[in-house]
Amino acid sequence: MRYTTLLTALCATSLVVADLSAQRRRGRRGDRGGPPTAQVPTKPEKKKAAPKKPKPLVAYTNATVHVGDTTVYRRATVLLEGDKISEVGPQVEIPKRAKTIDCKGQHICPGFFILKGVNVGAPRSVRGEEKYGDGINPFHPMMKRALAVGITSYLTMSATSGKAPTGSSAVIKLVPGSIEGIVVKSPAIHAMSVPLGPEGWRKLKASVEKAKKYKKELADYEKKKAAGDKAAKKPKEDKSLAALLSVMDGKTRLQINSSSTPMFRSGGRMRFGGSAMSMRVPHIREALQVGKLFGAPVVLDNPSEAWIVADEIAAAKGACVLLPRSQVAPDPKVSEPNGSTIHACAILSEAGVPVAVLPGGGMFGSGIGNGGILGQDLNTPTLDPCFAIRGGMDAKEALSTITLYPAMLAGVDDRIGSLEVGKDADLLILDGDPLHYKTFVQTAVVNGKVVYEKAKEPFYRHVRPRN
Amino acid sequence: MLTLRVSLALVAALSVPLPVTAQDSDVLKTPAEKLLSEAKATAFIGVDVWVGDGKKKLTGVTVLVEDGKVKEVGKDLSVPPSYERVVGGCLTPGIVMLGSTVGQSGSRPAAARSFVVRGRRFRGMPSRGGSSRATYTPNVKVTSKLRPMDGGWAEFLKAGVTTHAVRPVKSGLSGLGGVVRPLGRKVEDMVLADERYLYIGMASNTAHKKLLRDNFKKAKELIEARKKKPAAKTPAKPATKPGAKPTTTPKAATTKAVPQPKPQPKPGGDKPKPVQSKPTQATPTTAKKPAAPKKKPEDPKLVVLAKAIEKKLAVMLSINSGGDLLHALDALSDTDFPLVLMHQFSRGATDTPDHMVAQLKKRKVRCVLSADLGYAPNTRYFVNPIAKLMKAGVEVVLVPGRQHELKTLWFRLNELARAGISRAKLVEAISGAPAKLVGVQNRVGTIAKGMDANLLHFSRDPFSPATHLVRVYFEGRAVKGVSTKH
Numbered sequence: 001m002r003y004t005t006l007l008t009a010l011c012a013t014s015l016v017v018a019d020l021s022a023q024r025r026r027g028r029r030g031d032r033g034g035p036p037t038a039q040v041p042t043k044p045e046k047k048k049a050a051p052k053k054p055k056p057l058v059a060y061t062n063a064t065v066h067v068g069d070t071t072v073y074r075r076a077t078v079l080l081e082g083d084k085i086s087e088v089g090p091q092v093e094i095p096k097r098a099k100t101i102d103c104k105g106q107h108i109c110p111g112f113f114i115l116k117g118v119n120v121g122a123p124r125s126v127r128g129e130e131k132y133g134d135g136i137n138p139f140h141p142m143m144k145r146a147l148a149v150g151i152t153s154y155l156t157m158s159a160t161s162g163k164a165p166t167g168s169s170a171v172i173k174l175v176p177g178s179i180e181g182i183v184v185k186s187p188a189i190h191a192m193s194v195p196l197g198p199e200g201w202r203k204l205k206a207s208v209e210k211a212k213k214y215k216k217e218l219a220d221y222e223k224k225k226a227a228g229d230k231a232a233k234k235p236k237e238d239k240s241l242a243a244l245l246s247v248m249d250g251k252t253r254l255q256i257n258s259s260s261t262p263m264f265r266s267g268g269r270m271r272f273g274g275s276a277m278s279m280r281v282p283h284i285r286e287a288l289q290v291g292k293l294f295g296a297p298v299v300l301d302n303p304s305e306a307w308i309v310a311d312e313i314a315a316a317k318g319a320c321v322l323l324p325r326s327q328v329a330p331d332p333k334v335s336e337p338n339g340s341t342i343h344a345c346a347i348l349s350e351a352g353v354p355v356a357v358l359p360g361g362g363m364f365g366s367g368i369g370n371g372g373i374l375g376q377d378l379n380t381p382t383l384d385p386c387f388a389i390r391g392g393m394d395a396k397e398a399l400s401t402i403t404l405y406p407a408m409l410a411g412v413d414d415r416i417g418s419l420e421v422g423k424d425a426d427l428l429i430l431d432g433d434p435l436h437y438k439t440f441v442q443t444a445v446v447n448g449k450v451v452y453e454k455a456k457e458p459f460y461r462h463v464r465p466r467n
Numbered sequence: 468m469l470t471l472r473v474s475l476a477l478v479a480a481l482s483v484p485l486p487v488t489a490q491d492s493d494v495l496k497t498p499a500e501k502l503l504s505e506a507k508a509t510a511f512i513g514v515d516v517w518v519g520d521g522k523k524k525l526t527g528v529t530v531l532v533e534d535g536k537v538k539e540v541g542k543d544l545s546v547p548p549s550y551e552r553v554v555g556g557c558l559t560p561g562i563v564m565l566g567s568t569v570g571q572s573g574s575r576p577a578a579a580r581s582f583v584v585r586g587r588r589f590r591g592m593p594s595r596g597g598s599s600r601a602t603y604t605p606n607v608k609v610t611s612k613l614r615p616m617d618g619g620w621a622e623f624l625k626a627g628v629t630t631h632a633v634r635p636v637k638s639g640l641s642g643l644g645g646v647v648r649p650l651g652r653k654v655e656d657m658v659l660a661d662e663r664y665l666y667i668g669m670a671s672n673t674a675h676k677k678l679l680r681d682n683f684k685k686a687k688e689l690i691e692a693r694k695k696k697p698a699a700k701t702p703a704k705p706a707t708k709p710g711a712k713p714t715t716t717p718k719a720a721t722t723k724a725v726p727q728p729k730p731q732p733k734p735g736g737d738k739p740k741p742v743q744s745k746p747t748q749a750t751p752t753t754a755k756k757p758a759a760p761k762k763k764p765e766d767p768k769l770v771v772l773a774k775a776i777e778k779k780l781a782v783m784l785s786i787n788s789g790g791d792l793l794h795a796l797d798a799l800s801d802t803d804f805p806l807v808l809m810h811q812f813s814r815g816a817t818d819t820p821d822h823m824v825a826q827l828k829k830r831k832v833r834c835v836l837s838a839d840l841g842y843a844p845n846t847r848y849f850v851n852p853i854a855k856l857m858k859a860g861v862e863v864v865l866v867p868g869r870q871h872e873l874k875t876l877w878f879r880l881n882e883l884a885r886a887g888i889s890r891a892k893l894v895e896a897i898s899g900a901p902a903k904l905v906g907v908q909n910r911v912g913t914i915a916k917g918m919d920a921n922l923l924h925f926s927r928d929p930f931s932p933a934t935h936l937v938r939v940y941f942e943g944r945a946v947k948g949v950s951t952k953h
Contacts, residue, residue: 020906121790123672126672129673129674129677130672130673130674131673134675134676134794135671135672135673135674136670136671136674136790136791136794137671137788137789137790138790138793139788139789139790139817139818139822139844140790140818141817141844141845144845145845177789177792177822178793178825179790179794179797251688349677457845458843458845458846459845
């Protein structure tokens with residue numbers, strides 16, 4: 001009897017341990033899958049039934065391929081089938097009908113995904129029945145400019161500082177001249193602010209109770225309906241709870257920011273980014289509490305002191321959007337560590353927290369756009385990952401801060417963010433390492449189509465190719 | 468009986484002196500009327516004439532104008548001594564401005580308008596793109612909203628606009644456009660042709676797309692329902708074609724530009740002939756059908772849309788950006804009626820319709836564009852979207868970019884001429900072509916015998932910056948004050 005119990009306990013423990021390690025790999029660090037040599041690219045699923053018109057095949061060969069999850073293949077091939085990635089790796093068999101493009105000496109990486117894009121063709125917010133896809137301006141002059149620096153998709157979201165999840169958002173692809181296949185997900189993120197205050201917490205808890213009750217009633221109704229009970233009544237939907245329910249069900253992510261004393265706010269457009277809206281330790285802890293209440297992990301927006309509580313965030317499976325260039329000076333009167341540090345990205349990623357980076361916001365809120373001084377942020381999306389490297393982050397992982405990690409944060413990593421089989425064919429062909437300052441995007445491909453070529457567009461065609 | 472007599476006498480007594488005072492009084496004159504001098508028979512001798520039909524200019528001809536009409540155009544014409552003589556210079560037809568919003572409330576020239584966005588005050592034209600309010604009044608005639616006393620008529624007349632193809636101001640399916648002359652104390656006096664096109668003011672948002680998709684679908688269902696009905700009950704009536712009726716304007720067989728909708732409206736209902744024609748009447752008053760007692764009357768709004776689907780009514784799609792066009796084409800993908808596309812883009816726009824030539828040709832779209840240059844995408848290099856469209860075989864009509872840019876219209880045309888478009892084509896694009904597009908080409912738009920004498924008299928070649936506009940003639944009457952001295 002004793003032996004049996006012991007055996008059962010042992011089995012259970014080993015199972016848990018195995019599971020934990022799997023969780024750690026997947027949840028916190030992205031699906032890295034071990035060292036590059038050990039990784040064998042999974043074979044793509046074969047097409048079920050051959051369609052009438054086979055999708056075009058394009059093979060980019062001989063390139064250094066940065067998958068986006070820190071894996072790098074030398075002399076590898078990326079095979080695209082229509083608008084999806086069909087195969088990636090050093091030993092890809094290229095079908096005869098595929099169009100082959102030799103990328104010798106060039107690098108291929110996933111298109112950059114910027115967690116907040118402003119004024120790049122999509123509306124900032126939509127209301128009521130409106131949809132982001134119907135408000136896109138596919139001829140927006142900034143689209144090609146963004147593609148020229150490697151941004152292939154971005155998150156657009158309304159600025160929110162409510163005491164409960166609200167706001168509209170969408171993950172948008174940059175496809176100039178087209179209104180098809182551009183919205184990846186909408187809504188992707190709902191946002192709210194801390195601190196809530198006692199009254200805010202009371203209301204939030206009441207809303208969560210309400211939402212839980214509704215969910216239970218809905219489940220009961222579904223059960224009854226399935227059992228054939230015609231008298232079953234569908235519980236009434238409360239529209240004010242829609243965002244909350246969506247977050248609780250994991251359909252959308254919850255982003256929490258700090259609403260501490262913005263100096264002016266007009267229609268939600270202008271707000272203080274950078275230091276004024278950064279999250280201090282109490283804010284971060286409160287945000288994690290909110291996540292716990294909802295039963296959903298949270299995305300912390302500009303937590304300048306996250307590095308101090310990195311383990312707490314990791315334990316709560318939280319994620320961070322950091323502004324490596326933005327500084328919050330420590331308060332000399334406080335004895336505990338406080339303020340921002342350039343090492344934040346490195347510390348958090350060591351702790352297993354996915355980190356996405358954005359340029360420091362300044363007056364117009366954090367995000368990549370054509371605002372600020374001459375719209376510089378739009379031209380330099382790789383500057384912030386470089387700052388993360390300067391602060392000690394692994395150089396390979398730094399690429400993930402503008403590719404895979406933001407995609408995970410927005411819940412779209414099943415489609416974009418890395419060059420994995422079955423994901424969307426959004427990639428960049430570069431003349432050097434993606435984060436090197438002398439590198440230029442040669443070609444940008446979105447949904448399998450070439451949408452930018454350096455030689456054909458006015459931005460950088462005068463810059464001679466690197467040798 | 469006595470009271471009736473008394474009241475009749477009173478009415479008679481009151482009504483006799485009134486017209487006299489009204490005619491004499493300057494107070495009752497419209498601003499445009501005040502600008503016009505007395506009609507005189509005039510002879511333009513030795514002038515160069517851009518006829519406005521896209522053909523080469525006539526040089527050194529004589530143009531005789533009498534009773535507000537062009538009496539004769541030709542060389543070596545004898546000029547009667549009673550004629551006032553104007554020697555030399557150059558004549559072009561008066562401008563026919565498509566998409567005009569003059570005379571409607573809330574349509575002051577854009578330059579004078581200021582608007583507020585998020586607390587900041589701007590001057591100029593507010594962007595319509597952000598608004599999700601889509602009007603649904605497709606059966607409302609824009610002419611019913613015009614104000615004859617509006618000062619805008621006079622201002623535009625001074626700048627050379629002698630015919631306005633008016634459009635509704637609001638976005639959405641907001642009404643039926645008409646053609647008016649800028650003179651008249653009553654709207655009826657102004658209207659040259661009414662219900663010429665259905666106006667769609669497009670904005671990139673779900674509300675507008677849904678409006679188009681849903682209502683054209685309903686209109687299609689209406690057509691289907693009609694097809695089922697008359698086969699059984701009223702087999703004879705549908706043979707009459709409402710589109711085949713002549714308008715009040717004199718018309719020749721060459722009218723093929725726009726499917727003509729229906730005659731000029733008769734608000735008084737003097738002539739009951741439209742009642743018989745078909746239930747496709749826009750005005751609810753004429754929607755009486757004799758042989759359908761139980762049937763529900765057709766929704767007048769859908770009736771208008773059905774006309775558009777049946778290609779009996781032209782459709783003008785107004786956009787603010789290239790994206791609007793793609794969204795509109797997406798929303799209208801279930802229909803196949805031809806479109807007239809209006810894009811009053813601002814100078815240096817990069818989303819002009821020439822980037823969508825394939826879509827335009829597929830849908831047989833004719834374009835009404837700003838007489839202006841655009842930028843090559845992402846540069847400050849000027850490009851010529853109009854020339855590109857013309858070369859691609861798309862019909863193009865020109866309008867001033869924004870209404871307040873009217874004064875620089877000829878300078879813009881000069882730039883387009885420098886960019887390689889023939890000058891005859893350019894003159895046609897602001898006069899003959901728009902007139903044809905709205906079906907009034909037999910009255911205005913060209914300088915030919917029998918046409919209204921709407922003339923712009925320039926000192927020399929109108930395209931040259933050294934030239935100035937000497938005088939505008941509206942129906943043979945000289946307009947006092949010239950506003951476009953370059």
